[in-house]
Amino acid sequence: MTIDGVTRRAFDGRDRLATQGPPVYGEPTHDGWRAWDARRSKLGAMLEKGMETGLDGGETVLYLGAASGTTVSHVADFAGPTYAVEFAARPVRDLIAVAEARENLFPLLKDARKPETYAHVVEPVDVIVQDVATRGQARVACANARFLDAGGRLLLAVKARSENVVADPGEVFEGVLDGLAAEYDVLETARLEPFHDDHLAVVAEKR
Template sequence: MIDGLEERSIGGETGLATRGEPVYGEPTADGWRLWDRSRSKLAVLLDRGVDTGLEAGSTVLYLGAASGTTVSHVADLAGPTYAVEFAPRPMRDLLTVAEDRQNLFPLLKDARQPESYAHVVEPVDVIVQDVAIRGQADVALANRQFLKEDGRLVLSVKARSEDVTRDPEAVFAEVKERLAEGYTVRYAESLEPFHDDHLGIVAEPDR
């Protein structure tokens, strides 16, 4: 188990928890806050015991941070956490989340244009990507430049964002094939029943 991540029973619910200020109405007790798997793809992987590469003190680039639900838990555990979000509205919420986390750095940027934040982001141990747009593998490849040689990509692929008309399995196969142009996939499994038509991927950069 990662330091700072524990299984806890809080408010009648049992699951993984981190220590930090509450963000989205999650159950809390004694400074611990439950990490809701139904609202976080990364939480599903961690609950399954998947080796995501995330450790206490890791440097993280989070793509698609939205209003901060998952990235707040990541920042509770990690070291410097760079949170990229394109939309101004959720960014306002993310800025509020960052007020309680000095290691969380919100960036109002487009994950498809990593050159716009390359001057800010240092080499990272983990890239966590949850970007619901077409071309999710392309985003992962474009941001590979930030990942250390022994780092990990943790990618949540939303099939319906790639093509709502196609069979999700066909979409997933295509994404994995595209990823192979810069990564070696070590894990790829459905995130159901918590997230329909989503595939969780853990990959390493090709050396």
């Protein structure tokens, strides 16, 4: 992993991913660096597992499913303009507070299933990070592909239980991967255990 603005640091005797910025969720800090907890971040887990995300630092990012800002705050620490889409009003209030300390982070109280509602705000991006708890996760990714520059990457965390709470996760993952084929070429996949149960990480490239 070589991302400008992301490093490994020792926190409490453990070697952990870290970004440089003000703390957000009570994570350990040292000399301006903040630990990136992979058990609270799907993207952090992808990096811990050595996936080739294509992130170098400085990218323009569209983050779908930003919640209260745990992961997107780390992204904004090393990325360029970062558009953070979240549907629920309560976590967006926390997200706005996170953004006050990060001038490149732009919270949007919008539904990721309806990209037309924020198309007038979001510029073309290099990367989409998607972590949404909804059915139709492939449809969300394909609908938002409009924002990706040619060759841009999708970093997707598929939540099996959000798609179908009773189906076998492996079958759910296959269905989502099939759905992505309309807009993306899948480059890499990995299960996110032990950090997150019943999640599949996907790195895909826009066609």
